[in-house]
Amino acid sequence: MRHPPRVLIVEDEPSIAELIAVNLRHNGLSPIWAEDGEAAQREIDSVLPDVILLDWMLPGQSGVALAKRWRSDPRVKAVPIVMLTARGDEGDKVQGLDAGADDYITKPFSTQELMARIRAVLRRRAPEQSVDSVSVGDVTLDGATYRVSFQGQALKIGPTEFKLLNYLMRHAERVHTRSQLLDKVWGDHVFIEERTVDVHIKRLREALGDAGVMVETVRGAGYRFTSQVNLLANAREKPPLPADVPQHSASASGGI
DSSP states (O other): OOOOOEEEEEOSOHHHHHHHHHHHHHTTOEEEEESSHHHHHHHHHHSOOSEEEEESSOSSSOHHHHHHHHHTSTTTTTSOEEEEESOOSHHHHHHHHHHTOSEEEESSOOHHHHHHHHHHHHHHHSOOOOOSEEEETTEEEETTTTEEEETTEEEOOOHHHHHHHHHHHHTTTOOBOHHHHIIIIIOTTOOOOTHHHHHHHHHHHHHHGGGGGGEEEETTTEEEEOSHHHHHHHHHHSOOOOTTSOOOOTTTTTOO
């Protein structure tokens, strides 16, 4: 089961942090509180959050310095940062955004506005899933109705396998590494083992039945979805007769 989005609150005022945390929980999010940069870094090292709410004025390193540091970290740089601060001058906003913040909210702020900003950055960061139909060989996927069929027969496919198939079919014939599939299908903010991809590839093949061979393993590289195996399979179904075996017609053999 997918965890609710984790929101790291980096705020040295306990009352403000608790108010934010209560509203986050009420809206189905999972808040984690860190009162300074060191505590925030420990939380990030443990589990990567989905969003960081970062106060400007902190003990030790400032929010601006932390934003710059995290933006230079390959693992953290894609995590959205929303700056929370009482500094409302235009120059301060520019400085915060230039440091790497994705959004900037001036204190005091309404909780409704904060939640709307958080939802907005989460939407921008979510992996894309097209709703158009796509066909590769005899497999058809409809992104709008969440239906998959093979040679006109409907298939039952789980939600994760559907998203995986959706991405593979829209990028057919290309080889994708496990890491790429994690980023594109699960989202680059989800911290799971690469071998998880193998498990879902196996389930996808089982769900596709005879079409499962279209999900190819490219040894040492990754996976791809291809229609070429259909052509090869058809060619194997009718192998040519050996040259020394005569091919008799009905008339030559005195047929009935």
